Amino acid sequence: MSRHSSDFAGTPVEIDHENALLRAALAEAQQRIRDLEGKAEIDSVTPLPSAERFRSELERVVGLSERHGTPAAVVGIALPDLDSIREQHGHFAADAALVHVARLLCGLIRTTDILARTGDAEFGLILDHLDLDSALDAAERLGRCIVAHPLDLGHVHVPLHPAVATTGILAGDKIDDVLARARRNLERAAAAD
Numbered sequence: 001m002s003r004h005s006s007d008f009a010g011t012p013v014e015i016d017h018e019n020a021l022l023r024a025a026l027a028e029a030q031q032r033i034r035d036l037e038g039k040a041e042i043d044s045v046t047p048l049p050s051a052e053r054f055r056s057e058l059e060r061v062v063g064l065s066e067r068h069g070t071p072a073a074v075v076g077i078a079l080p081d082l083d084s085i086r087e088q089h090g091h092f093a094a095d096a097a098l099v100h101v102a103r104l105l106c107g108l109i110r111t112t113d114i115l116a117r118t119g120d121a122e123f124g125l126i127l128d129h130l131d132l133d134s135a136l137d138a139a140e141r142l143g144r145c146i147v148a149h150p151l152d153l154g155h156v157h158v159p160l161h162p163a164v165a166t167t168g169i170l171a172g173d174k175i176d177d178v179l180a181r182a183r184r185n186l187e188r189a190a191a192a193d
Helices: 012-039 051-068 082-089 091-106 132-148 175-192
Strands: 072-078 114-119 122-128 163-168
Touching: 051 072, 051 114, 051 122, 051 175, 072 132, 072 175, 082 091, 091 114, 091 122, 091 132, 122 132, 132 163, 163 175
Parallel strands: none
Antiparallel strands: 072 122, 072 163, 114 122
């Protein structure tokens, strides 16, 4: 046995302790990565802004709406079947579905609109300077487009069935009011499908 081999030897208790320390360090590093991704301006899967950026943009629009009385709305778009896509076709297919929907939506909205990925299977769209009736029409058009363009995985076309809900930004609203109403409206839309 060489002189260096004794440097790597340890009792089972020492090795178990070292493994526990390594597992703890790895868990801490993974949590830091998740925290940094949450603070990032860009979503980690799609080329869209992150949920945090969406919130700061919504705060700006709610403030402008309050000060100037300009109409605005939020459209929530959920992909309730994303988990089944992930189970049937894998994580790559689920990520491809998110990117596919992001591209479709980007091609349909105004350059002044703010589209972001706001959750695992959710998108948020801020329609600034657009009244509620126009926002409802826009949301319906977005939903129809997603349904009309299934995800092409090469060997199979996977249909997408989004839940879409529109929430107007009202005078006196605070950002948490808008987000709570938008969440309720999207949950109702998803339950109705």
